[in-house]
Amino acid sequence: AQTVTQSQPEMSVQEAETVTLSCTYDTSESDYYLFWYKQPPSRQMILVIRQEAYKQQNATENRFSVNFQKAAKSFSLKISDSQLGDAAMYFCAYRGGSEKLVFGKGTKLTVNP
Amino acid sequence: GAGVSQSPSNKVTEKGKDVELRCDPISGHTALYWYRQRLGQGLEFLIYFQGNSAPDKSGLPSDRFSAERTGESVSTLTIQRTQQEDSAVYLCASSSRRGIRELFFGEGSRLTVL
Numbered sequence: 444a445q446t447v448t449q450s451q452p453e454m455s456v457q458e459a460e461t462v463t464l465s466c467t468y469d470t471s472e473s474d475y476y477l478f479w480y481k482q483p484p485s486r487q488m489i490l491v492i493r494q495e496a497y498k499q500q501n502a503t504e505n506r507f508s509v510n511f512q513k514a515a516k517s518f519s520l521k522i523s524d525s526q527l528g529d530a531a532m533y534f535c536a537y538r539g540g541s542e543k544l545v546f547g548k549g550t551k552l553t554v555n556p
Numbered sequence: 557g558a559g560v561s562q563s564p565s566n567k568v569t570e571k572g573k574d575v576e577l578r579c580d581p582i583s584g585h586t587a588l589y590w591y592r593q594r595l596g597q598g599l600e601f602l603i604y605f606q607g608n609s610a611p612d613k614s615g616l617p618s619d620r621f622s623a624e625r626t627g628e629s630v631s632t633l634t635i636q637r638t639q640q641e642d643s644a645v646y647l648c649a650s651s652s653r654r655g656i657r658e659l660f661f662g663e664g665s666r667l668t669v670l
Contacts, residue, residue: 542587
């Protein structure tokens with residue numbers, strides 16, 4: 444079974460600085476998708492960024508970018524110019540041949556003013 | 557609708573009672589998922605629907621949990637004889653069958669079993 448590991452239960456960053464959240468996964472599949480979701484206190488999960496495994500180019504969405512290392516099975520999220528509104532739980536997720544999304548345990552990000 | 561809608565937003569019940577949680581997916585989304593999130597934890601997969609059938613119900617924790625979906629739309633998650641360990645936020649998500657099939661989540665139903 445696929446597993447997703449987020450080794451940082453909590454992280455903090457100063458406003459306007461850059462922070463990187465780590466994620467590793469375990470799979471024997473070659474074709475899959477990876478996602479980062481944000482969950483603010485309102486509880487609603489919001490998609491931040493996604494990556495198709497067959498694409499070598501790292502995905503970027505405005506201040507959010509990923510470092511996808513397929514051989515190392517690593518998928519880290521970089522948040523540049525951090526803002527107070529970025530404070531939330533961040534979940535890394537994997538989707539392979541089965542339809543379900545497998546989530547990591549999450550990283551709580553605090554942004555300090 | 558514009559987004560995934562879940563009700564009730566919050567439910568407090570006594571141990572041993574049955575509860576029903578409802579999910580109304582985005583119109584046209586054929587896939588629907590239920591996840592459970594205990595306090596401070598990640599998301600735990602419960603069940604997945606494609607149309608009205610459930611090809612993967614491997615995450616249902618016990619036979620007290622059941623779910624159904626009708627009309628390729630609304631889904632109901634039922635928990636019978638609730639226990640305190642059932643206390644959690646129950647999240648519903650839907651996706652289309654096209655493209656990357658991103659999941660869109662509702663705001664969840666917080667269940668507290670006293």
